[in-house]
Structure formats: C-alpha cells, structure tokens
Amino acid sequence: MRSLVMPASLAITLALVLYTIGVFSERRAGRLGGRQLALFWCGLACDTTGTTLMTMIAHSGGTGAPAIHGITGALAIVLMLFHAVWATVVFVRHDDGVARTFHRLSTVVWLVWLVPYLIGLFMGMPMLHFGGVQATLASLVVVAVIALVLCARGGAKRK
Structure with missing residues (x-):
C-alpha cells in the first residue's frame, strides 16, 4: 500500500492546483464561467481519487493519521461536491446576480x-x-492568515 502514497499525493496536489485556479480565476473575473465549472469538477474528482487512495493506505495500517484529518477531509469533499453542484446550477440558470457573488x-x-x-x-x-x-x-493559522489577506484585498478592491 505504500506504493499508493505518491499517486495519492499527486492526485490531491493536482486537486489543489485545479481548485485554486478555478476559484481565483472566477474571483478575478467576477463571475462564474464554464472554465471554472470544469476546474471545480476536475478538482473534486482528483481530490476524491487521492482521498480514496489515502484512505486505503490508512486502512491497511500504513499511516497513523489523526481522526481530525479524516473528519476535515470528509467535510472538504462534501463541501466541494455541494460547491460543484451549486456552481452547475448557477451556470445553467444563467443567473448573473448569483454568478457575480458566487466567488464568495x-x-x-x-x-x-x-x-x-x-x-x-x-x-x-x-x-x-x-x-x-x-x-x-x-x-x-495558515488558513486564517490567507483568509485575512483575501478579506483585506477584497475590501481594497471595493473602495
């Protein structure tokens, strides 16, 4: 099972890259587009694949990952799924009002x-x-700092 660590890590890191590009390109554009929608679904697929592989490794006794990691990982996948489904609804409905604020x-x-x-x-x-x-x-701590920076930049843009 240790041979799955590299593919699992690559899949999860690819999810980070795809999701980050999707979120920040949508944020920059100020609206949801088809490209971002595709990036969200691909990021979800990569994250689910990587998480499934990591779960297989953990169940085989390969790691001692704490419960909080599993709980937050499951929550993240559920949120990503909700986000991708909601993005699809917003995109299909062509609701510009919602699409403009979807980046939040x-x-x-x-x-x-x-x-x-x-x-x-x-x-x-x-x-x-x-x-x-x-x-x-x-x-x-890292996520809180990133959130503060994003809030500060968002507030500066609105002025």
Whole structure:
C-alpha cells in the first residue's frame, strides 16, 4: 500500500492546483464561467481519487493519521461536491446576480478545503515532527492568515 502514497499525493496536489485556479480565476473575473465549472469538477474528482487512495493506505495500517484529518477531509469533499453542484446550477440558470457573488462561496469552500490539505502536508514533513494537534493548529493559522489577506484585498478592491 505504500506504493499508493505518491499517486495519492499527486492526485490531491493536482486537486489543489485545479481548485485554486478555478476559484481565483472566477474571483478575478467576477463571475462564474464554464472554465471554472470544469476546474471545480476536475478538482473534486482528483481530490476524491487521492482521498480514496489515502484512505486505503490508512486502512491497511500504513499511516497513523489523526481522526481530525479524516473528519476535515470528509467535510472538504462534501463541501466541494455541494460547491460543484451549486456552481452547475448557477451556470445553467444563467443567473448573473448569483454568478457575480458566487466567488464568495468558492473562496470559503477553498479555505475549508485547505485545512485537511495542510494537515496532511504538515504531518508528512518529517523535519517538522508534527502530530495531529500541531498539524491542525498550524493549518488553521495558515488558513486564517490567507483568509485575512483575501478579506483585506477584497475590501481594497471595493473602495
């Protein structure tokens, strides 16, 4: 099962890349487009694939991932699925009012998704020696800082 670590990590990291491009290109454009919709669905597929592989590794005794990592990871996938479905509805309905503000939901889902990604990243870095609690706290701090920066930039754009 250890041979699945690399494909699982690549799939989850590809999900990060796809989802980040989708969220921030939508945010920059100020509206939801077909390209972003495709990126959301592809990011969800990659994350689900990577998470499934990581779950197989954990069940085979390959890792000691903490419960919080599994809980936040499951929550992130559920939120990504909700987000992709809602994005599809918004896109199909051509509701410009909702489409123009959809980036707020996208940003929140992306930030929540970052928590389990960073927990896994921090726990996987041997030089940090982070356990579940330290990795969770570090990921929450990083996500909070990113959220503050995004809020500050969003407020500056509106002025």
